[in-house]
Amino acid sequence: MPEFTWSSGSLVLAFAGGDNDPVRLCSMLPRGGADGPAETDQPLVELSAFGHGRFPGGFRHVDTVLGRSLRYVGHDVEGDRLTVRQHEPTLGLDVRSVVETTSPDSVRTWTEVTRTAGQGEGDVVLDFVSSFATGAVLPDSGAEVEDLDLVAGANDWVAESRWSTRPLREVGLARIDRELQHHAPRSRYHLTNRGSWSTGEALPTAVVTSRSSDYAMGFQVEHNGPWLHEIGETRTSLYVLASGPTDAEHQWSVRLTAGETFVTPAVGVAVVRGGADDAFGTLTAHRRGIRRQREADLSLPVVFNDYMNTLMGDPTTAKLIPLIEAAGKVGVDIFCIDAGWYADGTWWDSVGEWLPAADRFPGGLEEVLTAITDRGMAAGLWLEPEVIGVNSPLARTLPEEAFFSRGGIRLAEHGRHLLDLRHPAARGHVTAVVDRLVEGYGATFIKMDCNTMTGPGSDRGGIAPGHGLLEHNRVLLDWIDEIQARHPALLIESCASGAMRMDYATLSRLHLQSTSDQQDPVMYAPIAAAAPASILPEQAGNWAYPRTGTSTELFTLSLVNGVLGRMYLSGYLNVMTPAELALVQDAVAAHRALLPTLATSTPFWPLGLPGWEDGWVALGLRDADGGHLSVWRRPGAGAIVRLPVPHLRGTDVAVDAHFPRALDGWTADWDAAEGVLRVTVDDSIPADVASARVLRLTPA
Structure with a gap:
């Protein structure tokens, strides 16, 4: 097959293969970046069927016999869509990999498998088909797996959006001597969700970041049922694979008769020069690109x-x-x-x-x-x-x-x-x-x-x-x-x-x-702060349920939870004092002031995605005029926190109270040279009292 490239916005995807090899996606990088790894043996598509499994066998969804036997037929470009066509001769399968542009740095991809009429013998029962698979994960030819971290999220009832960042070597990818063993490692990282709750245990979005260079790859499975992420190593490269349901994990298989086609769930993929925030920002643009907005x-x-x-x-x-x-x-x-x-x-x-x-x-x-x-x-x-x-x-x-x-x-x-x-x-x-x-x-x-x-x-x-x-x-x-x-x-x-x-x-x-059924507003803080990593800010329905008779600080925090996102108000408004009702009205007004730019804003996290027990939590929404920042101090946290805001570094910034109307015990000092906001909570608010504010950042 001829090697070829395809451009999607600022991304350039390079494909390669041979007369005796399947097609491979061997590079996927922003235009103008360094070349990706020159060598990968990871096929573009992995698929297996009853009687046609893996070689060597194992738990991983790579090394499929049918995936290795695919051969290039051709490729077509129609507008912003690329279709790569391959054929599997043993069972008579036509396989199409579809990739379409969704934003300047992201694509959406899926796989279509058709049983060719008049080819192959016997029944074909597929038990796994990848939606996305690539060995083009390392940021450049000199990078190592040891340089990479995985950002992934657990999810559960009233404990949603619990993100963590861990080195790939710690999440399950064991280092072995490949030359001595004469084989690729068999270890893998995998994350899956089961049943009718698509995010009942885990989130379908993940990001791989590099500690040695500006590089991040984000991906999300777009399916309202079971799905799978898998990361591992081949003999020559690191691979990322994503799919819908599988036989091994979800009791899924499908029988194909002549002329029938199976289409996998789609996967969104973003590759950026930057870090996790940049990848999540690009996934935000991707989500807007695929949304069927009315x-x-x-x-x-x-x-x-x-x-x-x-x-x-x-x-x-x-x-x-x-x-x-x-x-x-x-x-x-x-x-x-x-x-x-x-x-x-x-x-x-x-x-x-x-x-x-x-x-x-x-x-x-x-x-x-x-x-x-x-x-x-x-x-x-x-x-x-x-x-x-x-x-x-x-x-x-x-x-x-x-x-x-x-x-x-x-x-x-x-x-x-x-x-x-x-x-x-x-x-x-x-x-x-x-x-x-x-x-x-x-x-x-x-x-x-x-x-x-x-x-x-x-x-x-x-x-x-x-x-x-x-x-x-x-x-x-x-x-x-x-x-x-x-x-x-x-x-x-x-x-x-x-x-x-x-x-x-x-x-x-x-x-x-x-975003949650969590009833404790202090525990809700990291859920509200992390929500835009999974969903658009304009779709993040965060509860704001102030309770009459609670302290002013807790009452305020309950409302802060709902300001950056979509305020989902509750609470016994009918028995609140005039001062409490006025604070609710101020919160609604502060939220409304954000709405004109909410659907074009980009999330960022000055402290990184929040840990479940973090004392300080912060979420920013960046817009054309600067942005807003919600900051929570939970009980036991210190009095001072430094909040990096890199996109405003070198700029004079006015920092004002957005909600409530006055900072009242909080101060915020901007260091333009470092691009850091220093927030201090004074002694008028005891350390065991939860407190929160929404700030407006306006470049001078």
Whole structure:
């Protein structure tokens, strides 16, 4: 095959191969940078099938026999898209690697596998296909694995976005003498997520950085179900591989007949000259590039939700009316009634019909919704459309085929069955529910939750359970597209027990993402600060739930959590003192002042991504006029912190209080020569008191 290059924005991708070798992506660097490694034996695509595994065998998803047997057929360029075509002769597979430009320094890539009609014998059952694979990871030919760090994130209920930075040698890549052993190392780093929560245990985004040069590679799997990251070494290079579900980790496989095509989930990839912040900044641009933004999404409303630290799933007319009146006075755009509006008593395992509870609303739900609109707000409702409670009447009336099952037995987890949206009855039910909420009740905002993780998937129809889940996931995305086309003014929030479904297959479509269910505002600080590493600032729905009667500092911190991002307000506003309400109004106004530039801002972290127990936490949003900086001091931290802001080094900067209106016990001094902001908290705020401020940085 001829060696060839393809440019995507400022990135240059170089491909190579041979008559007896598969295509390899051997360099992927910004234009004008040093050449990448001249030699890599990592194929562009790895794939395996029953009867056609790996050589040598092992746990890794490289060294696949079919991947090694691929041969170049040709490549096509159409606009901002490259397609590399290869053929596998043993099974008669046509394999296409698609790469498209999403931002100046990022691409989106996936793999398409087609069983060629009239070629190969017997059944083909794929059990792994990579979406992205490259040996072009080292920043230059002189770099070593020992120079590289991995930035990756764990995720869990009320403990979301827990990032860490560790050397690759410490995360699992053991150093061996390759020449003495005559083989590549078999060790690997791998990160995976399982089931119907795409981010239930880990985040699908990671960054590889170099300590010896300005270089970072970031990547994210864009799938609303299981996925895999893998990093390891071949004989000649370091490789990065990413995919959707696999047989080994997720019980996924698919049988291909003649003419059938399987398409993998997409992976976004960014390569920059810089560090982790630069990679995350480029992934921010990438996310904006793939987002299917609608006219309704441009509004960026301030939402009040009655759940967190407030009604907690127990709304009634008597409880809601005072909250609605108070929310209307502080400048809220949407009032969302959260869980519980559909059941008269215990409701967890009886949900599914989504009809208003008569005992909760003696005058009807319409009375409450009218109260919302009469005060100048739009109405929102919580909904968990994908589940049917085990004690719901619908669990007995919907057809058996409308539910996830394994071995002919309907699955149940956490008191719920999961609807299989591949079935018309399931899809028809959830569509009718949304139509009724929008057309019957006038809802313009839906908080779409998913609190049930039902394992590997459904094997109904004799397919692998992982493929049943994959098909369901893809129908779910199609259904979301259909619903938003039917109701163009409807805004939908993604929520899954907080942020258990924080992926960009979902978020490329939806308006907002709940970043946590965490109820402690001090513990929320690192979650709010780290959220823009995974999602766009304009989609980061951070709870701000001040509690009346708490100290002014804690009250303020609770609001600071929501200012940089999308404020998701809650709390008993109706019983707050005038001073407390004034502080809430100031926070809403400070948040609104950010909205014109929020969707073009870029996140940065002066202290690095926050550790879960860090005393000082900081998040910045950089915009054309300078930027804003939220700074939290948690109990036990020192009185002084130095915050590097490299993009403003050498510039005179005015530092002002953005929220609250005065720094009150805080001082901030800018050192232009070093590009460092020195923040001090004086003795008027004791060290055991949590405190936070939002600062405005304006270049002179």
